[in-house]
Amino acid sequence: MTATVTKAVPDPARDRVGKPPPARRRGDGLVAWVFLAPYLVLFTVFVLAPIVLGLWISLHSWDFTLPNKPFVGLDNYTALFDPGSVSFDPFWNSMQATGIFTLFSVPLLIVVPLAVAMVMNQRFRGRNVFRAIYFAPYVLGVAVVGVMWRFLLDRNIGAVNSYLGALGLPDDIAWLSSVPPAWVALVGVTVWWTLGFNAVIYIAGLQDIPRELYEAATMDGAGWWAQFRNVTLPSLRPVTMFVTLITIISSANMFGQSFLMTNGAPARETQTAIFYIAETGLQNFQMGQAAAMSWILTLALMVLSVVVFAIFRLRGSLESS
Amino acid sequence: MRSAVRALRYGLLVVLTALFVSPLLFMLVTSFKTSQQAVETPPTWWPDPFTLQAYDRILQAADTPVLRWFLNSMLAAAANALLVVATSALAAYALARLEFRGKRIVFALIISTLFVPPVILVIPNYEIVGRLYWLDTLLAIIVPTAAGAFGVFFLRQFFAQLPRELEESAYLDGANRWQIFFRIVLPLSKPALATLALLSFLTNWNDFLWPVYVLFSPENQTLQAGLSTLQSANSVRYDLLMAGAVVASVPVLLLYLVAQRFVIEGVSRSGLKG
Numbered sequence: 001m002t003a004t005v006t007k008a009v010p011d012p013a014r015d016r017v018g019k020p021p022p023a024r025r026r027g028d029g030l031v032a033w034v035f036l037a038p039y040l041v042l043f044t045v046f047v048l049a050p051i052v053l054g055l056w057i058s059l060h061s062w063d064f065t066l067p068n069k070p071f072v073g074l075d076n077y078t079a080l081f082d083p084g085s086v087s088f089d090p091f092w093n094s095m096q097a098t099g100i101f102t103l104f105s106v107p108l109l110i111v112v113p114l115a116v117a118m119v120m121n122q123r124f125r126g127r128n129v130f131r132a133i134y135f136a137p138y139v140l141g142v143a144v145v146g147v148m149w150r151f152l153l154d155r156n157i158g159a160v161n162s163y164l165g166a167l168g169l170p171d172d173i174a175w176l177s178s179v180p181p182a183w184v185a186l187v188g189v190t191v192w193w194t195l196g197f198n199a200v201i202y203i204a205g206l207q208d209i210p211r212e213l214y215e216a217a218t219m220d221g222a223g224w225w226a227q228f229r230n231v232t233l234p235s236l237r238p239v240t241m242f243v244t245l246i247t248i249i250s251s252a253n254m255f256g257q258s259f260l261m262t263n264g265a266p267a268r269e270t271q272t273a274i275f276y277i278a279e280t281g282l283q284n285f286q287m288g289q290a291a292a293m294s295w296i297l298t299l300a301l302m303v304l305s306v307v308v309f310a311i312f313r314l315r316g317s318l319e320s321s
Numbered sequence: 322m323r324s325a326v327r328a329l330r331y332g333l334l335v336v337l338t339a340l341f342v343s344p345l346l347f348m349l350v351t352s353f354k355t356s357q358q359a360v361e362t363p364p365t366w367w368p369d370p371f372t373l374q375a376y377d378r379i380l381q382a383a384d385t386p387v388l389r390w391f392l393n394s395m396l397a398a399a400a401n402a403l404l405v406v407a408t409s410a411l412a413a414y415a416l417a418r419l420e421f422r423g424k425r426i427v428f429a430l431i432i433s434t435l436f437v438p439p440v441i442l443v444i445p446n447y448e449i450v451g452r453l454y455w456l457d458t459l460l461a462i463i464v465p466t467a468a469g470a471f472g473v474f475f476l477r478q479f480f481a482q483l484p485r486e487l488e489e490s491a492y493l494d495g496a497n498r499w500q501i502f503f504r505i506v507l508p509l510s511k512p513a514l515a516t517l518a519l520l521s522f523l524t525n526w527n528d529f530l531w532p533v534y535v536l537f538s539p540e541n542q543t544l545q546a547g548l549s550t551l552q553s554a555n556s557v558r559y560d561l562l563m564a565g566a567v568v569a570s571v572p573v574l575l576l577y578l579v580a581q582r583f584v585i586e587g588v589s590r591s592g593l594k595g
Contacts, residue, residue: 141527
């Protein structure tokens with residue numbers, strides 16, 4: 001089909017030998033849509049349609065196992081803001097858990113990987129080996145990481161408490177079943193797991209900073225700290241913004257660590273929003289309610305992203321003025 | 322002074338490296354221990370006796386078909402990578418090189434979903450996958466995640482950088498769009514295609530929330546989802562859990578070892594151009 005289409009097209013390039021071919025060729029239209037079709041089918045069915053369907057589901061009392069799904073308007077949303085409803089406490093508790101986790105993990109995952117990247121960006125023997133090692137946990141996936149750290153952090157037989165004891169520190173910490181230790185564990189393991197990912201992005205950013213900027217700064221007598229503040233940080237702003245945004249999004253979607261390591265314990269304190277959404281929608285099949293929750297979480301995330309974006313823009317304009 | 326800085330740096334690197342390697346090493350060591358020895362304190366760094374009973378047990382037991390999980394994960398991740406690369410490459414070429422009406426709208430639509438939090442898709446996609454009768458099948462793991470915008474974005478950036486002259490001269494020789502795409506663009510793009518395939522494979526291999534809820538039968542699970550089943554069923558058998566974790570880690574670690582540069586460069590490139 002496509003062959004005939006292309007052949008039917010007069011070939012303008014041939015008629016004007018020597019001239020640059022025109023940017024727009026007639027006949028690309030249909031071919032282009034054939035190229036796009038397979039992806040667009042997937043994209044429509046599993047991305048675009050779900051976005052609309054999710055909104056639709058959230059307006060219904062939607063149970064996967066029930067045949068009739070009555071329209072309830074905004075009831076699923078208002079219920080989430082009504083302190084008397086069953087889902088009010090667990091939902092906002094889970095939002096709070098996500099908030100706490102994001103609040104502590106994001107700054108660490110911006111600063112620590114930057115420090116690691118700065119060290120890794122210097123020339124020294126074995127640099128690539130170290131870089132590969134710090135990235136490795138990310139490759140393992142959350143299931144391996146979660147199962148492994150649950151073992152290491154076990155209150156009674158875990159290696160972590162055992163080594164803390166050997167150092168003369170408290171060796172009876174309930175890392176997985178009491179707060180705040182559970183937060184330390186969840187944030188710490190997440191930093192351990194994903195530090196390499198952010199560091200790699202920073203390293204690429206650092207390598208893109210022109211050497212001349214540092215040379216000029218050195219000529220001006222700028223020390224290490226002055227160079228870092230006046231050359232490195234401003235040059236890295238787009239990269240840092242990207243790292244900040246993806247880290248916020250992935251922190252706000254935290255699920256596996258909490259599911260595998262603490263299972264939400266103690267009580268529901270470390271049950272994150274997406275954990276509660278999945279439990280409500282995919283385990284108890286209250287999908288309308290769960291869809292409404294995901295929209296609230298998404299809106300919260302969007303607001304946060306816009307704020308981050310604005311802060312970076314503002315800082316950028318302040319620095320350049 | 323200089324050597325002091327160097328010593329400090331290496332000291333720091335060694336400590337950090339120990340922090341990264343020792344948990345993994347301990348996982349490996351524990352998987353060769355007996356179940357009693359696995360929970361002994363203080364922890365020992367050498368299995369005595371050295372035993373394969375944990376592996377024997379998880380590979381034999383009917384409720385934890387680890388080998389089957391492994392094959393499921395392999396199959397799903399490979400199929401997903403193939404699907405992503407094939408569909409994204411075609412679409413990305415159209416968006417990078419072809420002129421057609423509505424191109425900007427299509428591109429903007431795809432790119433804008435890069436920033437849609439995945440949580441919004443979980444509930445409705447469960448419904449859609451259910452309607453397609455894909456629940457509890459590997460299709461649920463393979464297909465929906467292939468619709469992401471990243472692959473199209475990533476390859477479009479790459480195709481846009483290829484020199485146009487090669488395509489133009491082939492065009493003058495009478496090649497059509499398909500021939501140009503398959504004979505010129507794709508061969509030139511092998512590194513980018515391989516990078517995307519690898520990143521997709523790893524993402525799919527490590528996916529967790531979705532398989533946990535979408536796959537129910539023990540024999541249909543992926544390794545990651547299976548590990549959580551293994552954990553809830555054997556919460557005190559740490560030898561078994563660590564053996565399962567080792568089985569889930571070794572293939573990806575090997576893949577990573579071989580293709581480490583592609584993985585790391587792919588991630589850093591995706592970050593810079595994001």
